Amino acid sequence: MVLRQVSFWIIRLKKKELDCGQKMGHLSDQEFTKDGGITWWVLVATEAKGRVILSACESFRKKALVFQNGKTEEVITHGIGSVFCPPECRKRGYAQRMMIFLGEKLKTWQTSSEQRCVFSILYSDIGKKFYADHGWEPFNSxxxxxxxxxxxxxxxxxxxxxxxxxxxxxxxxxxAFDLPKLCAIDEQLIRQTAIHAPPSKTFIALTPNHARISWHQAREDFVSHELYGRKITxxxxxxxxxxxxxxxxxxxxxxxxxxxxxxxxxxxxxxxxxxxxxxxxxxxxxxxxxxxxxxxxxxxxxxxxxxxxxxxxxxxxxxxxxxxxxxxxxxxxxxxxxxxxxRDQESIASLMWYGERPHDGPVTGYVDWLANEKYGWC
Known part of the structure; x- marks a missing residue:
């Protein structure tokens, strides 16, 4: 089995539901997701004819900040979403295998000598245990x-x-026209964390930039038009x-x-x-x-x-x-x-830490996730 990056994958919803392909196309063309901002992953059996998809997911590249010992580092992180396993492939360990491959792959995915990936995140809708067992530890939710x-x-x-x-x-x-300036101000406020944060912990934050906020609102714009035929202002x-x-x-x-x-x-x-x-x-x-x-x-x-x-x-x-x-x-x-x-079942903020570990205890003991709000969800 191998984990592969693919150009696009779609699961069709029932006729009465919104067209998933249209929505995915709309969301993948936003400032946040275009130019490599979103990656689709599939687990396939290399020996099978037609490369049957055993499990699939997507990851979103996000800007983030790490504050440690009075210093600020700009990094990227990857948020994992839409984890899926076809019904006929469930209970065979394929999702587990995919997550093991993916956790390791994202350490260096889309990084450079100037910008590293220090952690990856996801929001579990199946409780805390499954993803924690594979390295994504639950944070306050x-x-x-x-x-x-x-x-x-x-x-x-x-x-x-x-x-x-x-x-x-x-x-x-x-x-909509108010948001770019306010998001820029908020980003500067987050950057000031280095001034106030104690050295006893590492603090992280997803950057609440306009690209991130507007992606969420592009979702609601699409659905509101489909359901009601009118625009959210x-x-x-x-x-x-x-x-x-x-x-x-x-x-x-x-x-x-x-x-x-x-x-x-x-x-x-x-x-x-x-x-x-x-x-x-x-x-x-x-x-x-x-x-x-x-x-x-x-x-x-x-x-x-x-x-x-x-x-x-x-x-x-x-x-x-x-x-x-x-x-x-x-x-x-x-x-x-x-x-x-x-919450203990849905939207559990979970994080895999790739950085230095001062001890073998839980990541929550030495990493503090600031601004852990809905804008970070994917």
Whole structure:
């Protein structure tokens, strides 16, 4: 058996579902994926006639940053997605064999003397054990959510049904033309991690550049057109106008239900939440104190607009990955019954480390994954 790179592979969905080939073609032609940004892999039996596909997947090249001992290194990483094994080939160890080959292959795939690959990632939908057994260790995978509700009724407390607060902050919509500049600012904020990060750990972050964010939103643009025949214009929300003191987030609508009249299993994800004044590292490590409490109203305002958009586009809820304490308080100001959920089966952020290992323990003991939010998913 051998793992091969191929130009393209497609699994057709049922007639009633969206055409997978069209969608794949659309997504593979984005800034993030073109020019080698996406690679398709297949495991084949070299001795078989016709080279039957035993297992397949894809990998996405991503920009990332590694912070260690006060220094910043620009690296690439590869995110693995769409792992598939034909029904007739299952329970024969083919997926395991493919992952073993792939984990080793990605160490040097598309690297150069100037840019190495220090880790690869995936988001498991089959729990933590299978991929952990093959080297991708699970990292924190939590979220908190709010039900979709109209903005006119979301200024209160529990479930957004309390009395309206006339002094509440209001968020403004973000449009596609707003995003490139904001993404560039966010990238610089992430780069400042080297100033604040302690030397006791290595910190990593996927670069939240515009190419990455717009790829997610190209997915929702395609599906919204197929389901509803109209275009999404609101791409996120922002509070504040003074540079250096703004708070913003990006939206991503995911339809898991093929019925355009139903909201079940449809979610509006917050791809990335940015508090400009605090920067990435200080914000992520923020606890509950008076200084950080000041950001609760701004985040709540972003979420109110997100809930309105969720209702508009037949979403069941709004979801934020790996929220810090301040974000949790903002969510609870809108829904006092909201709770953080620690996932153990779906979308488990998992990482294989190729860099130096200071000890033989779990990678989570010496590597801290910053900004482990939905924008990193693939």
């Amino acid at each position: 939590a979220h908190i959510s709010l039900p979709a509700i109209s903005s006119s009724s979301s200024n209160g407390t529990t479930n957004g049904t309390g009395s309206s607060n006339g002094h509440a902050l209001e968020a403004r919509p973000l449009y 609101i791409k996120g929300a922002i509070v504040g106008t003074e540079p250096g003191k703004r708070v913003w987030c990006y939206f991503n609508r995911v339809w898991d239900n093929p019925d355009p009249t139903s909201t079940e299993n449809n979610t509006l994800h917050i791809l990335r939440l940015v508090v400009e004044e605090k920067g990435a590292f200080n914000w992520e490590k923020a606890g509950h104190d008076e200084d950080m409490e000041a950001y609760v109203p701004a985040i709540a305002a972003l979420l109110r607009l997100a809930r309105k958009e969720a209702l508009e586009w037949k979403m069941d809820d709004v979801e934020i990955w790996n929220p810090n304490e301040v974000t949790v308080r903002a969510v609870k100001s809108l829904d006092s019954e909201a709770e953080v959920v620690h």
